[in-house]
Amino acid sequence: MSQERIPVWITVVVIPITNVLLAAIAAGFIFWFLNINPLDALRAMVYGAFGSSYGWGYTLYYMTTYIFTGLAVAVAFKCGMFNIGGEGQAYIGALGVGLVCLWLGGKVPFLVLLPISIMAAAVFGALWALIPAWLQAYRGSHIVITTIMFNFIAASLMNYVLINHLKPEGRMSVESAQFHPDAWIPKVHDVLGAMGIQMGYSPLNLSIVFALLVAFAVWVFLWRTRWGYEIRAVGSNPSAAKYGGIHLPKVIILTMLVAGALAGFLALNVVQGEAHQIKLNLVNQMGFTGIAVALMGRNHPFGIVLAALLFGFLTQGGSELQFEYSVDARIVVVLQGLVILFSGALQYMMKHPIEKAYLRLHHRFGRKPGTDKTAEA
Amino acid sequence: METFVTIILILDAMLRNATPLIFAAMAGMFSERSGIVNIALEGKILISAFAGAATAFVTGSPWMGLLAGILATIVFAQLHAFATVTHNGDHVVSGLAINILAAGLTAALGNYWFGQGGNTPNLVNRAEELNARFQPITLPLADWANQNIPYLGYIYFELISGHYVLVYLAFAAVPLCWFILFRTRFGLRLRAVGENPQAVDTAGISVTKIRYAALLMCGILVGFSGVYLAVALTAQFSPNMSAGKGYMALAALIFGKWRPRPTLIACLLFGFLQAIADRSQGAEVFGMAVPVQLVEALPYILTVVLLGGFIGRAVAPKAIGKPYVKERE
Numbered sequence: 286m287s288q289e290r291i292p293v294w295i296t297v298v299v300i301p302i303t304n305v306l307l308a309a310i311a312a313g314f315i316f317w318f319l320n321i322n323p324l325d326a327l328r329a330m331v332y333g334a335f336g337s338s339y340g341w342g343y344t345l346y347y348m349t350t351y352i353f354t355g356l357a358v359a360v361a362f363k364c365g366m367f368n369i370g371g372e373g374q375a376y377i378g379a380l381g382v383g384l385v386c387l388w389l390g391g392k393v394p395f396l397v398l399l400p401i402s403i404m405a406a407a408v409f410g411a412l413w414a415l416i417p418a419w420l421q422a423y424r425g426s427h428i429v430i431t432t433i434m435f436n437f438i439a440a441s442l443m444n445y446v447l448i449n450h451l452k453p454e455g456r457m458s459v460e461s462a463q464f465h466p467d468a469w470i471p472k473v474h475d476v477l478g479a480m481g482i483q484m485g486y487s488p489l490n491l492s493i494v495f496a497l498l499v500a501f502a503v504w505v506f507l508w509r510t511r512w513g514y515e516i517r518a519v520g521s522n523p524s525a526a527k528y529g530g531i532h533l534p535k536v537i538i539l540t541m542l543v544a545g546a547l548a549g550f551l552a553l554n555v556v557q558g559e560a561h562q563i564k565l566n567l568v569n570q571m572g573f574t575g576i577a578v579a580l581m582g583r584n585h586p587f588g589i590v591l592a593a594l595l596f597g598f599l600t601q602g603g604s605e606l607q608f609e610y611s612v613d614a615r616i617v618v619v620l621q622g623l624v625i626l627f628s629g630a631l632q633y634m635m636k637h638p639i640e641k642a643y644l645r646l647h648h649r650f651g652r653k654p655g656t657d658k659t660a661e662a
Numbered sequence: 663m664e665t666f667v668t669i670i671l672i673l674d675a676m677l678r679n680a681t682p683l684i685f686a687a688m689a690g691m692f693s694e695r696s697g698i699v700n701i702a703l704e705g706k707i708l709i710s711a712f713a714g715a716a717t718a719f720v721t722g723s724p725w726m727g728l729l730a731g732i733l734a735t736i737v738f739a740q741l742h743a744f745a746t747v748t749h750n751g752d753h754v755v756s757g758l759a760i761n762i763l764a765a766g767l768t769a770a771l772g773n774y775w776f777g778q779g780g781n782t783p784n785l786v787n788r789a790e791e792l793n794a795r796f797q798p799i800t801l802p803l804a805d806w807a808n809q810n811i812p813y814l815g816y817i818y819f820e821l822i823s824g825h826y827v828l829v830y831l832a833f834a835a836v837p838l839c840w841f842i843l844f845r846t847r848f849g850l851r852l853r854a855v856g857e858n859p860q861a862v863d864t865a866g867i868s869v870t871k872i873r874y875a876a877l878l879m880c881g882i883l884v885g886f887s888g889v890y891l892a893v894a895l896t897a898q899f900s901p902n903m904s905a906g907k908g909y910m911a912l913a914a915l916i917f918g919k920w921r922p923r924p925t926l927i928a929c930l931l932f933g934f935l936q937a938i939a940d941r942s943q944g945a946e947v948f949g950m951a952v953p954v955q956l957v958e959a960l961p962y963i964l965t966v967v968l969l970g971g972f973i974g975r976a977v978a979p980k981a982i983g984k985p986y987v988k989e990r991e
Contacts (some may be wrong), residue, residue: 315767319774367754369701416966426969427978429754430916433701433909434962434969441959449953576758613773613780615901618766622759630745630756 291640301581303635304628311623321610333605334598340605342474342487348597349489349554352496354575355593356503357548359584363507364540365520370417370432371548372572373439374410378549379556380443381409383451383461383563390468398468402557403550410549411542413439418541422534428541444565451563461563470558490558497590499550504586506543516540548572577621580629596621666813670820672937677821677829678895680933682707682887684832686911687918687925688839689883694920695843696876697856697981698746701757702738703884704908705764710735710888712768715782715899716775718794727794727893732885738764739881740874747873750985769901785897796826796894826894828886835883840922852876856979859986869986887911913965920979932961
């Protein structure tokens, strides 16, 4: 079946939406099985996520996180690599942000501290991606496996650092001290409150502005710079890229450094913006969700922002379900799993039937008869 | 004598820790040797642990639990095959989908059925005379040997006797898997599909069928792993109880270079490291304190070092991760 005869709107709009609908239908069956009316559940989720400024706050807070982790996957994907290490990179990024805030919080003004903590998030996250990147570039070790291993190594490392170095004397739970309030990224409801607009309390903080800027910057980087061109060239055809004079190992390492830095930014939102301390297991699978976000967003920053909003809605709406129906909060995880299954693993299942149906309709009602025949050949 | 007892106890714990890894790694071997990347072991362990514990609780029989656990993983393994083989889905994405689905479904269903925050009720309940947990097997003469033969008798009593039946099955599974993979026609075809599916297809053998069969074997084996965790080692399912064991089994499989005996040794090594980590607050090597977290991370670090080609070379099956699309005309 020829690819060019299928218009873009089928590939970019119809097929992804069909996949999400299939996931929603499957989710509906699961809700029905759990004795919950799927339509009521959907209503409760929409209300929980968008029905109040409080709900919006949480939804957008999760969205911010997913933008970072989604971009971290997408940039690597553009270079033909699968970065499963967002989990570990974000965790180590949190260490960077935490150290900066603990050392400089209260000693320097926020506007001096912020660039340093942004740098720290990027550098720590990127460094954690460096070894898998180097191994992929020079030793051919598969990046999927090495990044999985590095997630576990990061968990052990953070466990060690928290217990032996960052945990204040006499505290029971494994977490660092609270940062000085001067180091906190301002909450959106405080900022809006100062401007006279009322908004309920939520963890949403100004990291969201940074996330949107970063998404735009990634678009510029990938599609408007030489480095981005090289990354995309390697991703679409490594041997052609090499023949064209691109040094593959350099591009692989550059890509993974950028991806690691993007994952590290998660810490700005979660640690500096909300928790104000380094906690055990703070990434909590959000790095993995980034994979789903990147898949849904078709590895394009604009798509990723939309997909991050969808997953923010799922996360917040799903946790509201728990109060409404006393269903386990991890029902959200099921929804995420279904979206990954249908729009990732089974993404080609509907592709051929839809394209075939389009060609048939196009042949019957279209302006150019005969397209069908050439397409089928 | 005290050091001797400590060593035997650590080795005993090693066997217990290695058992789920062995089943899962052998399961992974069938799948990866046929060319399907299997990062879904983690989720499949979780599914079988849940199905096993829930069924054992309801029926009161650990064997029914084992059966249910295996059936549940077979279903998920076939879903995995449906995505990766029939629809040429990305292997890593499919694996992740299964892991995430498993984590969510087990917790949500567990909470719905038993109302204990995703846990199943304890499988041993004196008041209701319920004992649905596997019981350790005492081998013949174990007590006698322990009392009458110094050292060797204790080794026999503590290390060799007194394990769950699944532990012995795990060690029996390794030569069996080796035989199937390396001495049968099915095994030869399976390995050929993982190296060069075109050639197998040309010989008139269905790549699709072989890969489905490989994932069926994978489902059966990994089913034992989860049931062992929930119905033997602990008498309960709790959410996320696989705790990375699937990934560690994958690491062991790579560490063993996709071959049965080296993989078994890797599983034992990782089980040993885990036993050390569980036992102590760290170890002391050449006068330097080694933090317990380093011991925990060692299996992963070693695997990365191996993958980097610094100690030997781990070469994956050639066609691994590549969907096989039949050429037409």
